[in-house]
Structure formats: structure tokens, C-alpha cells
Amino acid sequence: MRRKDTTNRLPNGLFLTAALAAILPLVYGSIERPSLLPTPPMGFNNWARFMCDLNETLFTETADAMASNGLRDAGYNRINLDDCWMADQRADNGSLQWNTTKFPHGLPWLGNYLKTKGFYFGIYEDAGNLTCGGYPGSYHHEELDANTFASWGVDYVKVDGCNVYAMHGRTLEEEYKHRYGHWNVVLDRMEHPLIFSESAPAYFAGTENRTDWYTVMDWVPVCGELARHSTDILVYSGAGSAWDSIMNNYHYNTLLARYQAPGYFNDPDFLIPDHPGLTADEKRSHFALWASFSAPLIISAYIPALSKDDMAYLSNKALITVDQDELAQQATLASRDDTLDILTRSLANGDRLLTVLNRGNTTVKTDVPIEWLGLTRTGCTYTADDLWDGSVQKVSSHIAVQLATHATVVYRISLPKACSAVVPTGLVFNTASGHCLTASSSSVTFQSCSGQTSQIWQVTSSGTICPLSSTGQCLAADGDAVKLQACDKSGSDAQKWTYAVTGNLKNVNTGGCLTEGPVQLKTCGDERNSQVFGLPSGVQLSSGA
Template sequence: MHSHRKPTSLLQAAAAVSGWLISGCSASIENPGLLPTPPMGFNDWARFQCVINETIFTETADAMVSTGLLAAGYNRINIDDCWQEDTRTEQNTLMWNTTIFPNGLPWLASYLKERGFHFGIYEDAGNVTCGGYPGSYGYEAIDAETFASWGIDYLKVDGCNVSPATEAEYHSIYLAWHEAFTNMSDPLIFSQSAPAYFSKWITGSDNLTDWYTTMDYVPYTGELARHSSDIMVYALNETSWDGVTSPWGSVMQNYGYEIKLARYQVPGYFNDPDFLIADHPALSLDEKRSQFALWASFSAPLIISAWIPELPEDVLSYLKNADLIAVDQDKLAQQATLVSRDDTFDVLTKSLDNGDRLVTVLNTGNYTASTNISVSRIGLVEEILGIKVEYTAKDLWTGKNIVFKDELEITDLPMHATAVYRISLSAILADLVKPTGLIWNDASSNCLTAGSDGQIAFDAFSGTDEQVWQIEPLVGTVSPLSDTSLCLTATNHQAILEPCAVVPINLAQQWDYSVSGYLMNRLTKQCVTESTQSSLGTCQDEIDSQVWALPVGVKVNW
């Protein structure tokens, strides 16, 4: 999506559908083989917006070959908005702008495929695209077949100009696209934008229920989804853009949305925090590298929006970092989640398909700083049979290995820079990893916090072990890292901390996590609730006070 106006009314859309468990074969959860790892490639929008022509795409493709970007995995070239004629043909099909694309899009598809690229395109769920060109409302099946006939296998569907602009209406339209793809012998990869139109960026509302509800269905209807604001475009620098005044602020805004949504990501469906703005003149090299490292840690789409023929070598070097690309393309597809956050550092972790553990450290401050991260925060055991475990971590920027016990030291990390380490684990050590990190509310950003008196609180980020929680994956107990002998326990409409039961297992200390964000007790069937009156309550329909982000690796019930 890329309109600064909110969706406006044009025509009444189709009736809303009920429910969101969808049949068919093209959606990601049902068919993860369609897009098993996140897409990598190029899109023109953030760099060029509507000022496009055929040469941009041919020269970009040639440059991606000659610079090694294609060989590194960037094998998609996608056209965004403004590629069309102003009206449909007499047969109600879309037509490319023959001035901008004199050889035609089928010719361009052949040009790209001969060089090893897939070809993608843009449309809109409403009657008119964000740029003012014909939308696809009511023409979903026709347009899907048209795009396929042109040699296109990837479609981004924006959400401008949907009327009425309700969650149910968006659901109905995106379901129509899903059904159109399901009826195709070779369905297109479906990039969705519906969630972004219910994020606080668009609505301005603190009530995020419609955002959560939209996120609930997009893993069933497509392969990836934009969930929040557009990244700042090249043409803007210090001008206000979607509530931020710098490209780094824009990167951090989208990062902030992304870290709330890890529970939705599975192999075949990917949360999309938008483009890599690799040549934005107001980003420092450290900031550009950070965006890339964070997106890779998320296993997010790596879609570059930059003038690739003129990218300098230092930018090309980080974009081709094989170790970080391997993290992004890891088959497990976990999205890194927050272990801790303080005034200077965000620490994130996730596991990789071979059992290794990833640690990503972002310096959000405005000065160079150092920190130490305990192995227990990383989710690792400190010792086995009384012997300290020695770990080896590879710095994914330098390629150098470091050996450590007890703590991983991060030394002199520059402002807005990101360190990334891959910790090698044996099969035994990998089996001992426990999901560890913050439990925090998606709406308020307050953290579940252990008190000294057995009570819990909902406090702002502090970076202390009282806010870092360890989950026992087999039994579902939840313990603060400050005292792992205590377990979160349901009693009298309150969640409190009591000594962990060993035998027999206490159901009041066992918890389940759902894709809706509920943390529900197995005994009482109540959900953890951020409230001044009660910390447990009847589970309701994704109300803000009951939607939580948990460490990745916790089992998510769909």
C-alpha cells in the first residue's frame, strides 16, 4: 500500500463472508510449498513511485545479474502501481501503458525469465488503485488469469478505495482473490495488504481488534501480508511521513509493528514489514545494514527498492551477505522475538532449522554502547552435570567465531547498528533450548512483570530478568528468569507466582498460547488480562487487554 489517503467510498462491494477457515489449495498454510521461504528481489515503488518505465526494469535485471544479487537469491522483479492504462479494454481486461512499456509486459516477462527472474505485478482490492488506475474489484478471476497469461506469477493486492472500509468487506474481497487463485492450475503468489488498513497507522485508533482479526485470516488466504505503514520513499528525507520524520524512524516504526506478530508466521506465510530502502540518502550505512539484519532475523521478505545499477559496493556487500541470507531463508521460518528491551538495546532470538540459535542485538540509542547477554536469556542451559557449557558463536558480519560461557559480550556497538550471532548447538543442546523472552501486550506495550511478593504487574520495558520469561515447551509452565522455581499460576481470577509443582502436574500452572494472542490457563480456561482489577478474565474476541506477544518457539494453537 502506498497512499497517504485513507480508503474512500466508490461502489458497494460484495457481501462479507463469515468465518476464516478457508478451503482450497492455493493459500500458504494449506500449501506451504508455493512459497516455502520469504521472497527476495526488487520492487520499484519506494525508489521511483509512479515515475517508471520499461528501461528501469530491464537495467535493474541486468544489474542484478552483473552484481551477483541474482546469484545471492534475489530472483524476483515486481512492478508496483501506475503501470496501467487509465481504463480497461472493451473485454474488461487490464492493459499496460504502452508509452511506459512499449514492448509490452509479456515481452518484459520473457526478458526477465531469460535472465533467471520471476515477474510480479501490483493491483488493488478496490475499484481504483492508490495511484488512481483501474482496480480489480469484481474482476479478480479475470485479472488473475490475465496476469498469468502475461507470464506473471506474483501479485501484490493493495487496499485503497475499498467501500465500505470494514474488516468484513476486506475479508470478502481478499477471499475472492484466494478463490480465484485456487481455481488456477498454477496459482500466483499472493501478497496481501489488508492488515495495514486496520493498523493504527491508518485508523488512528487504539482499538486493534480489527487489525488482529485481519491478521487471523491472511495466513489462510495468501503467502505474505503487509501489516503496517509504508516505508519512507526515496523522494522524502526529513519530511513527515506517516507520523515519522526520518527514514530511520520509518524503519523503526515498521520494525515495531513486525515484532508484535511473530505468532502468525509459519513456513509458507510471512509477515511483511515492507521494502529494503538500500539507497535512501538519509540513512547511514549502519542503519541500512540494521534494516537488512533485522528483516533477515525476522525471515521477512527481502525486497529491495533502490536504483540497483548505482548501488555502491558497501551496500551490495551487505545485501549479498550469505550468512544473513541463510538466516532469512531458513526452512524453519521462525520470526525472531524480543528477549529484552531497555533504553539502549533490543535483544531478539530465534532457533534455526539445524538447531542453531540466533541472537540479534539492535542499538536503538544515539551513542556507541556495550552489553552482555546471559546464556539463560538466549534460551540455553548454563551447565550440564555441574560443568559450564562452552558455546561458539559466529559473528554474521565478520565471519569470526567467538567462544563464551555464561554471557555473550557485545562490545562497542555503534548507534543504530545491529549485531547478529549464530550459536552452533549440538543435537543435545538444541533439544534443551527453552523459549525465553518478553511476554508483552501488543496494544499497550506493557510487559508481564514478576513482583517480589508473588504478584505480577504490567509494566513498561525495563530490561530486567523480572520481565524475561521461560516457557517449558512440554508442560506449558511459565516462569520468570529472575526465579525459575516459581510458575505463573491461575487462582481466584488472578495470575500469581507460586512454587512450580513437580508431581502431580498442576493444571493451574499450565498455559496455552493461541494465534489470537491469548495466553489461556488450562484449568480455568481464563486468559491473562491487563487490568487493574484482575489479571485473569473470560477470553473475549481479541480485545486489546488479552492479546500478547510471546517468545518464538512456544507452540501456537491455530
Template sequence: MLFQETLMLLAASMAVDASQALMPTPPMGFNNWARFECALNQTIFTETADAMVSKGLVKAGYDRVNIDDCWPLHERAANGSLQWDPEKFPNGLIWLGQYLKNRNLKFGIYSDAGNLTCGGYPGSLNYEEIDAETFSSWGIDYLKLDGCNVYNQGSLDSEQTYKNIYGHWHQVILNMSRPLIFSESAPAYFSGEANLTDWYLVMDWVPGYGELACHSNDIATFDTPNPWESILTNYGFEILLARYQSPGYFNDPDFLIVDHANLTLDEKKSHFALWASFSAPLIISAYIPDLTDDEIAYLTNEDLIAIDQDALGLQATLVSQDGTWDVLSKSLSNGDRLLTILNRGDEAGSLSVPFERLGYPSQYSGIFVVKDLWTGATSEVSNQITANVPSHGTAVFRVSSRLAAIPTGMIFNTASLNCLTANGSSVRWTKCTGSDTQIWQITSGRSISSLSDLSKCLSRDAKSGTVALEVCQGWHKSQKWDYAITGNVQNQASSDCLTEGQDGVVTLVECLVENNSQVFELPSGSLQR
């Protein structure tokens, strides 16, 4: 079964490679939904386009304007095609597309995989070909396909039904002379369940069908009282999915809600910094003409946009997490390393991160060049980076060194959120505390060692079949591990998979497909496609 799954994921990987020319870096732009929902009209989009130019957003790379739900009439035309609402768009969408093009902006649109959109307008089910042709004729190059109203006998349908519909859309788009960028919302309809199997099965195929996927909850709309909680919720889903991302396919934790009245400026900046660290789509949902100078300043931060648009397309992964501080890192295309520090606490605080936690050797006595990406200040540092971070704030640094970093960070179960923890020569799954015993290095030789003792490697004991830490022997297959896009960590000697057993026991058992006990996130850069 795992072999068949591997073949399917290989095909998906090839499709992602083909998408790189279409969308090698995540999109940047505007969508109306979180700010205006169904209260959309032509004026919102023309004013937005003009403000994106005058406020420097287009120059900074925000080159896209996407219309969300509620734009069409409730009835299709006699030939079956969708029709825009002439009261909302008196000049029409073709005219609007040209208006955007004249301002160096691209045009995207929304539809639904079911028979109705989430707002109750006509969906695209059984109209895929005609809708794709219609969108193309209007000058549209980006389609967000939602997943409401995909039903079978009155209940939400299966993962396989979604796969069939989105797979059909993929084929329709492939046959177009000018393919659409395809944003898939299918995963969002399977997230948040106690059993994550169906969610991950959807995530397994979306990279092969499109360029990005909304994977979980909608971000808070303008009238939601606690938007920070919503941001952290979507952040929490995003950190479970780094293994899927590469240039040509990007995980989408949803919009940047820049002008929400119940967010502090530090929270807004954190939202942006975290999304940039993930190389996530930077799609603003706000009334852009009224954005403040402070908001425009962080949205156009060149250093953070460069992180988001980095050619490697890696998603930052957790180095450590202790309930107050989240530390994330990833490698960048020029060899630099990113360090992102989120303060979840209700008070300002200070945290120091040793360079060993970024994957650099502990015995190195040289100098690291560290750039604070908020202030632009550069300093030379030898041992660690110390950040003073406000409540709900995020510090972001770019680290340069002549040394190559080794992927370093947490190994955690994406269902239980427990961390692999070293204890002498034994290992267990325990609550994440941010200690060195829970931070692991993954070498190019596929060995795994705890930062607390790099002389020992995660091993399968040949006699007992148990998992332990033993003195590293680089040649031995019992100490080599393969990491699949499915989240399986497979021992090369036994072909069994790392498993979270009862009461935190670390076991090796037969590899299963997307089973809660066997899906893990590893440090950024560990995945080998």
C-alpha cells in the first residue's frame, strides 16, 4: 500500500515541477473576502487597484487582484455560462480586467467545486469546461475553487469525490492554451478532525493538481471579535504541512487581515512575518485606500518579501516550542538561514537562540552576520542571537555564514503534537518544552541525532526491534531514515516506520498510510523528493 502511495506522490511531485514555470514563488496581491465578504462592487476593486499603485504595493510585488464569492448572477446564461452581476459591476468584468491590466495588475476569480458557491451562487460542478473558457475569455489567469456544496445524498462527500472533481479541473486547465493558476480549497473541508487521515489524503494530491491550496479555516473576517486567535489557529495548521511545499506549490494559510480593528500593530506585523517565513501567499484582504503608513511600511518590507519570495520556496519549520516561545527556521537560496521568534505570551520578553539550534556546529568560533529584518540593522555575532520581543510580536533575522547549516529542529507527531525526546540512550514522545533533548539534526546521510548528544544516532536495535540512541555508525542502515511527503519516517534496515505508541512509547511498526500515529513533521530541508 505504501509503495502505491509513493508512486502517486511521485506523479504529484512531477506535476509540481511542471507548475514551477507558472508560479515559482507564492502569489502576492488582494482579495476582497475577509474584509468585505459579499458586499463587493466595482468601485471597491477600482479604488483598491489605484491605491495599490499609489501606496507602492504594486512596486513591492503585490501584482494580483482576486474577486471572491458573490460576484455572479444567480442564474447562468442561456448557453450555460456564468454572468457577472451588472448592478455590482456595471462596466463588466472584461472592462475591470483591462482596468487592472493598465495598472500592471493581474486578475483572479472565484468559483466552487459543488453545484453552489458558499454564498449560494452557481457553482461549477458539471460546467468546468465552459467556466474555464469563460474565465479565460475575460482575461482571468487565476482561479480559487472553493469546496462548498459537494454533497452526496445530503451529506458532505468523501475525499475521493473531491479528488475526482479537482482532478477533472486539473485536466481542464492543462488543456487550456493559457493555463489558470489553480488555488484549491479542498483540504479545508477535511481539516480539524480528530483523525487526520482524510485531510492528509487530500493534501497528498493537491500539489499535483494546482499551485496552492487553502488548507484549513477561513481567516477571521472584519467583524470577528478575536482575530489574533484566528491567526494562531491557521498558523497551527500550517506548521503541520511543511513537507508538502516546494517551488510550484505553496500551502495557503489564508489572507492578511491588515486593517482589522481588533489587532494591535505588533500582531499585524507578526501575521505578516510568520506568513513570509512560511513562503505563504501574501494576499491582503483590507480596504487598501485607508491603510496607514505603518501598515504599508511593514507590507512593503523588502527584506521580508525577499524571504517570502525566496527561490527555494521552503516553509519555515519549528526549531522549538514551549508554550510561550515558538522558534522557526529555514534555509534560503543563497545559503543564509532564517530565524523567526514568535512571542505568544501576554508580556514582552527576551529569548536567546544559540547558533547550534540553527544547524551550525557548536565548535565553530567564527563570526555570523545577523540582519534584523524589521530594523535593517546588521551586526556580527559569535555565539547566539538575543531578541527582545513584545507580546504577540515576532522577531525575524537573516543569518549569514560561510558554513552550511544542517536541518535542525523538532520532530513531532502532527496529531498529538508530542515531541520526540532524548533521555540518555532512550527516546520517548513527550510534551514539547523547547529543550535540547527535543531538537534534532538530520544529516545528508539520513541519520538523526539529538542536539543534547550529537555522538548518538536514532537507531533500530536489531535484536529487539526497539528504537534507541546508539553511538553513530554512519554506514549502518539501522541508523538511516527516509522521510516521505506522507510524513512517514521509515527505517532503512527494517522498512518499518517510526510510530507514537501508547504512553509515549517510540516504536517501529509496519508503515501505514496517513495514520495519526505515523505522521511527523521534521526540520525544514529534511525532505528528499
């Protein structure tokens, strides 16, 4: 299929910019073809729990257990093999072979077995010449491998990024784009394209200069349906804190909400419900946060031995409904301090979501003002349903929250018709430093996020950015300076801003980009650390940087 237009209207008010579309000008990317994967995948993968200790019996036992214990019927309908399923060498005709000791009946047989149990079949490969485990990679065999997988009944391929080296004068980032772009072309030409899970961004995460990471994230939504963007979740046998690992990947995900749209999902990695290093509240938080993100819910655990408590939260219908919401918005930060993260998003039926995480080590009580959720206090009463216990609050000014250490609560808030308006509201923060834009009198600064109302902003459909703490004031450009001014009802361009998929906030009047340091406008650069910002969910992306 060939592209008919370079600027396409997408669900949720997003625009695919001409610059982004030009990355792969010949094919339709996933955000242009959301019907391939309209909601994030749910299922099982062996890696975090078993790594290379995989075999046919593990997958048949897993399928049997998920079909009988309710997980399949709850939506977990994918079973994916990870690395180390292969033979050491390709066949004489170049095709991949499975390890016949691990899979004595063969992968076509396994694919058919999974299908009869009501599951889709997914598999793993690598963009390099070898996989991370040292098995044959797909470099120079992409089309053959894709067609081989399809003949085995596979409809989902995870392509890792080990053993990729810059070639032909390309930079390493360009090499990944070239290889994953080729995978995109191969899959797009198939009669039934495979779902494409990309691991490229993970190989650029964690560096002090994040320009390459941001650049890779710019093109992965065009190439595939989901992307692993950061470090692996802690494996079952790994050293370290499982909770710290979850929080690390949670943190990365909060930096990337602008990329997510129906058909493409940010992937913060697996759910690990049987990890012995997690408390019950930490397990539930892991699940609730991923559901609030509309992230993939891929379990990596020994499914037949999951406890009743684990089964109960993994099967929570209300949270799964949030995860699978067709709007596909990712929850974003409305407020953050040293202990609490408060996140919000909208749902397809107009409801508003509130998720509160206690990162601290003591029980916390707090009140969340409804204005922080983009709602109005004047004459409105809202219904807030606790998605864990089903309890209901009627609220008109704030939502009362009490959380144990490392616990998370999620409220689904229904809006009366007369009070259904929502303004995207939350933090404007630098995704490299983590500092929050802070209002103070007529000036603005970047400061450590402290949970104060002065750090919460509303972004209107006309492009104005207004602090909750200073009614009637708007963020404005004054030459190269940035300050607060009385909002100009005539629509001054100095008070209008555009927000691009690159994370740049550009002033309409000057064309300069908001820059951290002393707050100022500078020439928009190539996704510099100082110029990439996270904004509230629901903010419309503009064309250009």
C-alpha cells in the first residue's frame, strides 16, 4: 500500500506531521493503520520469568492454564516466544529452524495448538546477524523470516536490537532506522501483516544526551505497533530490586506520552506477578500503572502457579477496560512531589481517569483538587469509582486519597453532561532534567517538582498555556524572554504555543522553542535535552518542530 497523503488526521485529535511521515514515504505505518492493533496487546511471554529455559511444554501448560483460569477470557489472548527458541544454524535454504529438542512437535504444531485453545501466536527475532542469545538473527533474511513465521501461524513478531552495527556510512541511529524501516516494508507487503514489536529505542535509552533516543522514538510509531523504549524489567533470577526496576521503566514511560496513539503503544515491558521480591501492593501498582498507560499487558510468570490474589488483580475487569480503551491516551503527570505521582487521562466515553501512586515508604493521605484533573469546580458534582474495590465518592471539590507505601489507586470519574468539558491539565516538565515549569507572580522558572499548584498548567485548544495558580494569566513570549502576562482575549500570537511530536514547545509569534536554563526562547534545535517537554494528555500535536 502506498501513501496517499503526508498529513493525515488521526484519532484523538493528533496529527502525523509531514516530517514524521517522510521517514517512510512509501508505506503506511501503524498509526495510519490502527486497525492492525487498535488496543494494546495482552498475553504471555517467557523471557522475564524463564529467559532461555523455554520448551514446548512450558507453552502448552501456559495455554492450558490461561484457558482454564480465566486469563484468556479476561483478554490475555497472546502467547509469545522470546529468544533461544531457534536451532544454532539456518537450514540449507536459509530459513530458520526451531530447536527440535525444545520443540519436538515443531512450531507449526505449537501454533495450531495455541489456536485451538483460543490464542494468537507470537515470536522473537533480532535486527542483527545474531540474537541477544547468540542465535541466528534476521539481518538480510527479513522477508524470508517474516513469511516463514506466517506459515507457522505467527501473527506477531518482536524484533530485538542486539548485534546491530553502523554500516555504509550511517550513524548507529540511522542504521537502526534503516533496518527497522526495512522490516516495516517487508511486513507491510504481506497479505496479512504481522504485528511489529520494536526494540530499537531501548538501545538508546539511559544516555546523558538523549537526542538519539528521542530521534528513534520519533520514527518507531510509523514503523510498528509497539516499541520497547527502555531497560528490561528485572528477570526472576536477577540481582537487584524488582520494585526499583518497575519504577525505572515507569519513569521512562512518563517521558513518552506524546508518541502514543491508537495503533501504536509505548511498551514499558512485562508484568512480573510472581516475582518473589514484590509485595502485594507493589504487584497491584505495577498492573494499575501499566493499565493507566494503556500499555501492553504481557505477563511473564509461571502461569499455572499464580496465586488467587495475583489472578484477582490481573483479571480486574475495570482496569483492563481502561487499558483497552479505544482512545488509547496514555496517562500523564498532573502533579509530582517527592512521594506522590498524580496522573490523569481521558477515556473514550468522556470519563476522566485519576491514578495516584505512593512512591514513598510511609502511608500518605491527600486531597486531589478536581481542577488538577482539568475539571471545573463551579456547580458540578462528579462520581468517582475506585477501580480496585468498587467504592464510590461524590465529589465537587476534591478526591480524598489514602495510600500505603508503594500502593496505587485508580478512580474512573464520570462527568455530568453539563460539566463534561475537560481542559488538558498537568505538568510541563523537561524530560531530561525532570524539572517542572513553575509560575511565580509574572515570572516563570524551572524547579524541582514539588506538588504545588504553581506547577500545574492548563493547555487550551487555542494554544495558550495558563497556570492554575494565577487566574487570567498566560505564558507569553517577550522577545527571547518567557513570562506571564494577562491573557489577551484578542488571541495574541505571543501567547500561543504549538507542541510537536519532538517534544518542542514553539511560540507562534517568535518561532523560538522553550528552553530550560534560565527560561528563555532559543532557536529550535535537534531535540536537545533542554528543549524536550512532557505535557498533559489530550494536548493536540502540531505540525513541525
